[in-house]
Structures are given as C-alpha cells and as structure tokens.
Amino acid sequence: MVVSNRGPVSYARSPEGERLVRRGGGGLVTALRSLVAHHDVTWIASAMSEEDRLVAEEHAGEAFEETARDGSSYRLRLVAHDPSAYDWHYNVVANPTLWFLQHYLWGLPYTPDLDLGLHNAWSNGYLPVNEGFAAATVAELELEPHASVFFHDYHLYLAPRLVREQRPDALTTHFVHVPWPQSDYWHVLPEHLRRKIHQGLLANDIVGFHTRRWRRNFLRSCEDVLGAEVDYARGVVRHGGRHTLVTSHPIGIDPLEFDELKDDPRVLEYERLIVERRPEFLVLRVDRTDPSKNVVRGFRAFAFFLDVHPELHGRVTMLALLDPSRQDIPEYSEYLAAIQREARIVNDRFQREGWQPIDLQIADNFLQSVAAYKQYDALLVNPIFDGLNLVSKEAPLVNGRDGVLILSENAGSHEELGRWALTVNPLDLYGQAQAIHAALTMPAEERRARLEATCAHVRARDLASWIAAQLEDLDRFSASLVV
Amino acid sequence: MVVSNRGPVSYARSPEGERLVRRGGGGLVTALRSLVAHHDVTWIASAMSEEDRLVAEEHAGEAFEETARDGSSYRLRLVAHDPSAYDWHYNVVANPTLWFLQHYLWGLPYTPDLDLGLHNAWSNGYLPVNEGFAAATVAELELEPHASVFFHDYHLYLAPRLVREQRPDALTTHFVHVPWPQSDYWHVLPEHLRRKIHQGLLANDIVGFHTRRWRRNFLRSCEDVLGAEVDYARGVVRHGGRHTLVTSHPIGIDPLEFDELKDDPRVLEYERLIVERRPEFLVLRVDRTDPSKNVVRGFRAFAFFLDVHPELHGRVTMLALLDPSRQDIPEYSEYLAAIQREARIVNDRFQREGWQPIDLQIADNFLQSVAAYKQYDALLVNPIFDGLNLVSKEAPLVNGRDGVLILSENAGSHEELGRWALTVNPLDLYGQAQAIHAALTMPAEERRARLEATCAHVRARDLASWIAAQLEDLDRFSASLVV
Numbered sequence: 001m002v003v004s005n006r007g008p009v010s011y012a013r014s015p016e017g018e019r020l021v022r023r024g025g026g027g028l029v030t031a032l033r034s035l036v037a038h039h040d041v042t043w044i045a046s047a048m049s050e051e052d053r054l055v056a057e058e059h060a061g062e063a064f065e066e067t068a069r070d071g072s073s074y075r076l077r078l079v080a081h082d083p084s085a086y087d088w089h090y091n092v093v094a095n096p097t098l099w100f101l102q103h104y105l106w107g108l109p110y111t112p113d114l115d116l117g118l119h120n121a122w123s124n125g126y127l128p129v130n131e132g133f134a135a136a137t138v139a140e141l142e143l144e145p146h147a148s149v150f151f152h153d154y155h156l157y158l159a160p161r162l163v164r165e166q167r168p169d170a171l172t173t174h175f176v177h178v179p180w181p182q183s184d185y186w187h188v189l190p191e192h193l194r195r196k197i198h199q200g201l202l203a204n205d206i207v208g209f210h211t212r213r214w215r216r217n218f219l220r221s222c223e224d225v226l227g228a229e230v231d232y233a234r235g236v237v238r239h240g241g242r243h244t245l246v247t248s249h250p251i252g253i254d255p256l257e258f259d260e261l262k263d264d265p266r267v268l269e270y271e272r273l274i275v276e277r278r279p280e281f282l283v284l285r286v287d288r289t290d291p292s293k294n295v296v297r298g299f300r301a302f303a304f305f306l307d308v309h310p311e312l313h314g315r316v317t318m319l320a321l322l323d324p325s326r327q328d329i330p331e332y333s334e335y336l337a338a339i340q341r342e343a344r345i346v347n348d349r350f351q352r353e354g355w356q357p358i359d360l361q362i363a364d365n366f367l368q369s370v371a372a373y374k375q376y377d378a379l380l381v382n383p384i385f386d387g388l389n390l391v392s393k394e395a396p397l398v399n400g401r402d403g404v405l406i407l408s409e410n411a412g413s414h415e416e417l418g419r420w421a422l423t424v425n426p427l428d429l430y431g432q433a434q435a436i437h438a439a440l441t442m443p444a445e446e447r448r449a450r451l452e453a454t455c456a457h458v459r460a461r462d463l464a465s466w467i468a469a470q471l472e473d474l475d476r477f478s479a480s481l482v483v
Numbered sequence: 484m485v486v487s488n489r490g491p492v493s494y495a496r497s498p499e500g501e502r503l504v505r506r507g508g509g510g511l512v513t514a515l516r517s518l519v520a521h522h523d524v525t526w527i528a529s530a531m532s533e534e535d536r537l538v539a540e541e542h543a544g545e546a547f548e549e550t551a552r553d554g555s556s557y558r559l560r561l562v563a564h565d566p567s568a569y570d571w572h573y574n575v576v577a578n579p580t581l582w583f584l585q586h587y588l589w590g591l592p593y594t595p596d597l598d599l600g601l602h603n604a605w606s607n608g609y610l611p612v613n614e615g616f617a618a619a620t621v622a623e624l625e626l627e628p629h630a631s632v633f634f635h636d637y638h639l640y641l642a643p644r645l646v647r648e649q650r651p652d653a654l655t656t657h658f659v660h661v662p663w664p665q666s667d668y669w670h671v672l673p674e675h676l677r678r679k680i681h682q683g684l685l686a687n688d689i690v691g692f693h694t695r696r697w698r699r700n701f702l703r704s705c706e707d708v709l710g711a712e713v714d715y716a717r718g719v720v721r722h723g724g725r726h727t728l729v730t731s732h733p734i735g736i737d738p739l740e741f742d743e744l745k746d747d748p749r750v751l752e753y754e755r756l757i758v759e760r761r762p763e764f765l766v767l768r769v770d771r772t773d774p775s776k777n778v779v780r781g782f783r784a785f786a787f788f789l790d791v792h793p794e795l796h797g798r799v800t801m802l803a804l805l806d807p808s809r810q811d812i813p814e815y816s817e818y819l820a821a822i823q824r825e826a827r828i829v830n831d832r833f834q835r836e837g838w839q840p841i842d843l844q845i846a847d848n849f850l851q852s853v854a855a856y857k858q859y860d861a862l863l864v865n866p867i868f869d870g871l872n873l874v875s876k877e878a879p880l881v882n883g884r885d886g887v888l889i890l891s892e893n894a895g896s897h898e899e900l901g902r903w904a905l906t907v908n909p910l911d912l913y914g915q916a917q918a919i920h921a922a923l924t925m926p927a928e929e930r931r932a933r934l935e936a937t938c939a940h941v942r943a944r945d946l947a948s949w950i951a952a953q954l955e956d957l958d959r960f961s962a963s964l965v966v
Binding site for chain 2: 104105106107108109110111112113114115116119181182183184185187188189190191217220291292294296297300304335338384385409410425427428429430431
C-alpha cells in the first residue's frame with residue numbers, strides 16, 4: 001500500500017466534456033512504477049484537481065481499479081480533503097514552512113513568523129489532511145490486514161502515528177525524500193510541533209532517507225528533540241515502547257526510460273534546435289524554480305566566470321531550463337522574479353551581437369530537458385540543500401559530449417557521485433566560477449572517464465534496486481521481530 | 484595570559500589633548516576582572532582606537548603595566564594590526580560572516596555570497612590578524628614559558644594553531660562565547676575554511692562553551708567536519724595526534740556589582756524618571772540592536788498581545804532599551820531600521836492620548852538599563868540564538884517587582900534559568916503573546932518564588948565560580964597529561 005500526497009494519475013476534463021487521465025512523470029510516481037508492475041498495490045493519494053474530486057465521489061471515497069502506463073493494474077483511492085484544509089496543508093505548512101525548514105532556507109531574523117495563520121494552518125490544515133490519509137489507510141487495512149504500508153515524504157508526518165493507534169500491528173515504512181535538518185534548525189518550530197513530527201515518524205517500523213547524512217541527522221534529532229534512545233551502529237531508535245529502524249537508500253532512475261527517450265523523435269527535434277543555437281560550450285542547468293536550487297547564485301557565479309575569462313565571451317552559453325514551481329506561494333514567486341532579474345543583469349552586462357550569455361527558459365518541458373542533457377559540456381547542479389537530485393543522475397546517462405558534472409556538496413547525490421564530479425560549495429561563487437572553467441578545459445580522457453564511471457554507477461544503482469532495498473528492509477525488520 | 488580582540492581598556496584623547504583611559508564594562512572584561520585581581524595576568528588585545536595605536540607604538544608593540552578598576556595591576560600588550568586587514572577581519576569575516584553563521588541568521592537563498600571580497604577578507608584580514616595575535620602570544624611566552632594562555636571567542640579561531648606550531652608544549656584554552664552551530668550550517672563556509680576553524684580550535688588543550696548544547700554541537704561537528712575521533716562521554720576529541728578536552732561552564736555575573744549599582748544615585752535618578760512615566764505594567768527588553776536578539780518579532784508579539792487584550796490598552800508599555808550595534812555593517816544598520824519601522828507600526832496602530840505602547844530608546848546607557856531592571860513586571864529575552872545572554876542574569880538580581888522572566892529556548896542561559904522562566908520559541912509570536920499575558924497575570928507568590936529561585940542560582944553560580952571552573956579544567960587537563 002503506497003500513501004503519498006500526489007498520486008500516480010490526475011484526472012481532468014477536455015473542452016468537449018470528456019474525462020482525461022494524466023499519468024504523471026513526477027519523481028515518486030516514476031520511482032514506484034516497478035513496484036506497481038510487480039506487486040499488488042493500492043495507492044492512496046490526495047484528490048488534487050476538481051475532476052479528481054468527482055472521481056473520488058463517484059467511488060464514494062473508496063478504492064477503484066486503475067491502469068499504469070505499462071498496462072499493469074492497481075487500485076487507487078483518492079482522498080478528497082476539505083479544500084481550505086488542503087490549501088493550509090499544502091501552501092502554508094508543507095510548502096513553505098516544512099520545505100524551507102528542511103532545506104535551511106529561512107532568513108531567521110525576519111522569517112518565518114509563527115503567527116495565528118501558521119498555528120491555524122497546522123491545526124485545521126496539516127492535521128486534518130493527515131487524519132484523512134490515516135482514515136483511508138486504516139480502511140484499506142481492514143480489507144488487506146497484512147499489507148505493508150509505504151508512506152512518503154513531508155506531507156504525511158502525522159499519519160503514521162494515527163494509523164498506529166488504530167492498527168498496532170501494521171507494518172509501516174516512511175520514506176523522506178527531502179533533507180533531514182539537524183536539531184537546532186528544528187527549533188524553527190515550537191517544541192510541541194517538532195515533537196509531533198518526530199513522534200509521527202517514529203510510529204513507523206522503518207524510516208528511510210536518500211543519504212547516510214540525512215539518516216545520521218534524523219538519528220541525532222530523535223535523541224535531541226525527543227530524548228529517544230538511539231543505537232547509532234544499528235540505526236535503531238527506541239521511543240515510547242517501540243523501536244524504529246532507520247535506513248538510507250539513495251533513489252535511482254530507470255536507465256531503460258532514458259535509453260528510449262534519447263532517440264524519441266520529439267527529443268531529437270528539440271536537440272536539433274539546441275544544436276542550431278549553441279556556441280562552442282554549453283553549460284546547462286535543469287531545475288524547478290525553487291529557492292533551494294540556488295539558481296540566482298548560479299547566474300552570479302557564471303558572471304564571475306565570464307569576468308575572469310574574456311577569452312570565452314561569445315563561446316559559451318548557460319542554458320537554464322527552469323520549471324516554474326509553487327507559484328501560489330509568495331516565497332516562490334519572489335524567487336522566480338529574482339532569477340529573472342539576475343539573468344537580465346548578467347545578460348545586460350555581457351551580451352553582444354549574436355551572443356546571449358544566459359538563455360533562460362521558464363517552462364515545464366521534460367523532453368526539451370532530455371535533449372539538453374545530451375548536449376551539455378558542463379552540468380551545474382548547485383543546490384543549497386537537496387534531498388537527492390535526480391537531474392544529476394538522469395543527465396549523464398544520455399550525454400553525448402563527455403560533459404562534466406559540477407555538483408554541490410549539499411546535494412544528496414553527492415554521496416554517490418561526488419568522486420566523479422567537480423564538487424562545489426553552493427554559496428561559494430568563486431569556487432563555482434573556477435569549477436565551470438575547470439570543466440570546460442578538462443582533458444578529453446578525464447572527462448570521458450568521469451562520465452563513464454558516473455553512468456556505470458547510475459545503471460547499477462537503478463530504480464529497481466532501490467525498491468528491492470526497501471523490500472529487503474521490510475524482511476529484515478520482520479525477521480528481527482520474530483527473533 | 485588572556486588573548487582577546489577587545490581589551491580591558493581603550494585609550495582616547497580629550498579635546499585638550501590629554502590622554503584618557505576608558506576602562507570598559509563589556510561582558511568579557513567584567514568577566515575576567517577577578518582573574519586579573521588574583522593572578523599575574525598579561526592581556527593581549529587589538530589596538531582599536533587611534534590612541535590605542537599610539538600607545539602600542541610608544542611601547543614598541545610590547546607589553547606595559549596597566550591598572551584595573553579595582554587597582555590591581557596587570558600587563559597589557561596591544562597589537563596594532565594593519566588597518567585594512569583589521570577592517571576585513573572585523574567587518575567582513577568576524578561580523579557578519581561568522582556571527583551570522585554561528586547564530587543561524589543567514590537567509591541562504593540570497594545571502595551570503597562567498598565572493599572575491601570574502602575570500603580576500605579571509606586571506607588578507609582574518610588570517611593576518613590571527614597571525615598578529617599568535618606572534619604576540621609567542622613573544623609573551625618567551626618571557627613567561629609556563630604561562631597558561633586563555634584565547635577568547637570567534638575573532639581568534641586560527642591563532643591557537645599558529646601558536647601551537649611554534650610552542651608545542653604551551654598550555655592553551657579557548658572559550659567560545661557564541662553558540663556553536665551544527666555541522667550542516669558550517670557548510671555556509673567552503674570546506675577548507677570550516678576545516679581550518681575546527682583545526683584551529685582543536686590546537687588548544689581545552690575548548691570551553693557556555694552550555695552543554697553548544698559543547699555537544701562542537702563535539703559532533705569535529706566528527707562531521709574533520710572526521711575526528713570523539714569520546715562523547717568524556718568530552719575528548721582526538722585529531723592530528725593531539726587530544727582536546729571540551730567543557731561547558733555558563734558564565735556568571737558579579738552580584739556585588741549589581742548590589743552596589745542598585746543604589747547608585749545615577750541609577751536612582753533614572754529610576755525616578757521611569758517611575759514617573761510607567762503605566763501599571765512594564766514589559767522590558769534590553770539588548771544590542773543585533774539581528775540575533777529578535778527585537779522585531781518581540782514588537783510583533785507585543786502587538787499581537789495588545790490585539791487580544793484590549794482590556795490592557797493604556798495599562799502596559801514595552802520599554803525597549805537598545806544599544807546600537809555594529810552600524811558599519813549593512814546587515815546591522817538594516818536591522819536597526821527594521822526595529823524602528825516595526826515600533827512605529829505598532830505605535831501608530833494602538834497609541835492614544837497619554838499612552839504609547841512601545842517606548843523605543845536607541846542608546847548605550849548601562850545605568851539606565853539597571854534602573855529599568857528594577858522596574859519591570861515582565862522581562863522579554865527572546866533571542867533567535869544566543870551564546871548565553873547576560874541580561875537574563877543581571878536583571879532579576881536587582882528587580883523589585885517580582886518580575887517574570889520570559890526566556891527563549893535558544894538562549895544559552897535557558898539551560899540554567901529555564902525552569903523558573905516562561906519558555907518561548909523565538910519565532911512563535913503566538914506563544915510570546917501568551918507568555919506576556921501569563922507573566923502579567925501570574926499570582927504574586929508564584930512570581931516571587933520564581934524570582935527568588937533565579938536570584939539564588941545567579942548568586943551561587945557567579946563570575947568567580949566561572950573563573951574557578953576554568954582553572955580547575957586546566958588542572959584536570961594537566962593531571963591527565965601526567966597520567
């Protein structure tokens with residue numbers, strides 16, 4: 001049983017009044033595709049669109065049969081939350097409050113204010129939405145009492161405990177896809193809220209993270225925030241008469257998907273357009289317009305690089321393909337404005353006839369991104385903090401120019417890929433400018449060797465192995481219960 | 484031997500051309516007064532004023548005899564740094580970079596940029612100033628080879644290692660008066676800088692903090708940043724063939740000083756003025772205008788409290804006595820402006836004939852602060868993070884109204900005083916508004932009991948006991964060397 005805020009499909013209605021089924025390509029959905037293909041899965045998710053709510057109503061809120069992209073069938077249960085509650089849950093608590101907290105993004109002298117609005121959004125938004133998920137999960141457990149439950153991410157921290165209260169014997173895991181900050185930073189929330197979040201997660205049998213770093217942070221913060229007893233060697237937390245196994249498994253991608261996409265006619269057409277426009281060197285970034293992604297500093301670092309290397313003017317472009325993200329939230333729309341402003345400043349300063357240093361494209365266009373993946377000479381992945389970062393795994397796999405990965409030390413994928421990348425500190429403009437230059441002037445054999453090693457790793461640690469590792473954890477945990 | 488950026492005296496010149504000696508009342512200077520009184524002390528500090536530089540020159544940069552306020556004599560050595568180097572050290576690296584880092588104050592999506600300016604300020608400011616301190620320390624150790632060296636605070640992280648290289652057998656301790664953030668937040672600096680800071684401190688035999696919390700953070704960050712071997716139970720870090728004892732001793736105050744100040748005629752005059760103006764209830768805050776002190780949110784919380792308690796309009800004033808701080812640094816002047824703006828917003832909204840809700844006074848006036856200490860009904864100490872916070876110890880000692888302390892969970896003094904205070908989360912406006920109301924409506928006996936317990940603690944854990952604890956640490960460390 002998979003429980004996540006965003007589901008594998010979303011429903012819409014065509015202008016002709018026909019129901020449309022949109023099978024999402026988002027990270028988690030792709031990730032769990034192989035689970036759906038090989039197991040009997042019930043998926044519980046929020047009804048997000050108007051049409052989702054109609055579908056949920058038609059099934060009286062119960063699960064119904066759906067079909068995945070590859071034809072495998074699964075059961076889907078859409079939870080139709082109260083619309084205001086869902087707005088508070090999503091647009092006030094989950095993003096920005098928790099997201100900003102978990103990525104160390106708040107500027108604490110001024111933000112956030114934990115005012116009545118936040119307290120209300122917690123009590124009347126985050127809590128009831130989690131209650132809705134818990135009730136749906138318990139209802140499904142009635143039907144399949146021996147199912148394992150997989151909760152996902154920061155939208156659902158309270159649900160596991162609510163389920164546990166009613167189903168003490170359920171086997172549950174929770175995978176956290178974002179960074180786990182250290183305990184001081186959890187003080188952005190008042191004590192009773194940060195305790196509830198930790199207690200909620202510890203109601204699971206297993207809690208998983210992408211990296212050893214976030215896992216270590218979670219083990220320590222359970223000790224600091226709750227006074228829990230922690231066995232660091234085994235990764236076990238004891239609290240409230242229960243114990244929880246804490247693991248780390250970096251998520252992978254599906255190499256076959258990218259092997260196919262690479263030669264997709266639509267991708268080839270986008271690639272032709274990029275090749276037509278590109279100068280000698282292409283520095284690429286592909287991100288959501290999220291403050292954690294550090295786009296503004298990336299542009300500043302690029303300007304700094306141009307400043308010191310006039311010999312490369314006209315010969316290099318930074319292509320920034322940015323998916324506009326969460327624009328209902330002021331912190332996000334302000335960041336998008338800052339991105340546009342900074343690109344303009346850099347272009348105004350350096351551009352000349354026939355050469356624009358930064359090519360900024362704000363759109364959600366995955367096929368175009370894959371085309372750009374094939375063409376980069378340097379890929380800049382410089383997040384301030386990032387749970388994992390899939391771009392750093394996807395892009396090398398299809399790259400055809402022995403492109404070099406420039407990777408933030410605070411991206412989760414750095415634990416795996418750091419040894420073949422040029423490591424940068426995300427705040428260090430000087431270091432990033434140096435890395436761009438180093439990438440573009442690196443000897444061909446070295447570039448090729450780094451890229452090949454990266455791809456070999458990404459192919460070996462694929463999505464299927466990530467799913468397998470989670471299922472092994474479940475077996476390991478169940479076995480330890482028997483012993 | 485005491486080594487600190489700010490010395491116990493500063494020299495100036497009167498309009499008549501006469502040399503003036505200003506004996507400072509700052510935290511560290513007061514703290515070390517009893518050390519000077521009972522031991523043969525040489526103090527090494529920066530020549531900060533023009534006249535300081537002249538005095539240093541007159542003594543050819545060597546130590547000379549000075550007299551403390553109580554008449555005890557000591558030796559003073561002023562280090563005259565290159566003025567640009569000192570500006571970069573103080574106004575770029577120490578404040579704001581390290582200060583903001585150590586108090587979790589950066590808004591990472593936008594600040595800081597580690598640009599050429601910062602890299603230059605480190606190499607040509609922070610490093611040479613530390614080299615200057617190290618050279619002076621080594622020179623004094625030539626004269627007194629068996630002296631123990633006490634380094635202080637975040638201005639001098641590199642000096643201990645430089646001294647150690649030349650004097651492997653010197654006995655050195657370093658007391659850090661600010662919070663020690665957790666390892667993720669040290670990633671605000673590139674790896675080589677955060678390593679140098681940790682290595683610098685670990686060149687000491689002992690490193691001291693005000694709280695168990697900052698001590699724990701330091702032990703862990705030595706493990707995370709340097710891969711050092713840490714014995715958490717004993718508080719010992721092994722790194723680079725050496726071992727360092729890490730301790731925590733909260734600094735105290737001198738009760739006698741406040742017993743005397745309480746009846747000082749100048750204080751009584753200020754008190755008379757306060758009594759004349761005060762309404763029924765006085766909520767007090769006394770701070771530097773530092774973003775870590777959280778003044779803006781304090782005003783917002785007070786407005787929120789007024790919002791919910793119209794029955795107290797006209798009956799309560801928040802008196803904010805704020806010492807303008809580090810106004811050469813843009814982050815600080817912007818914060819002072821934000822303080823003034825917020826006070827204006829609150830006053831414009833609530834004030835009426837004969838009542839101003841917030842009485843904001845921007846001045847450095849310690850005697851007026853002591854007068855206000857005597858008069859508060861509630862003392863708001865709500866820092867975002869604070870190494871210790873002396874106001875929370877000084878004010879209760881002279882308070883004559885059974886005033887209630889409202890204390891941030893992130894103030895270092897919360898480890899000692901939290902049990903008798905009303906604890907608040909510094910970002911939680913709602914919680915702070917509730918605490919103000921709870922303080923003003925608390926039964927008299929409870930207020931008295933809390934205040935008496937606080938004062939008993941502050942008297943028992945005084946400044947002399949803090950100094951004694953440091954000297955015991957030295958004995959303990961030396962003994963362990965013999966064993």
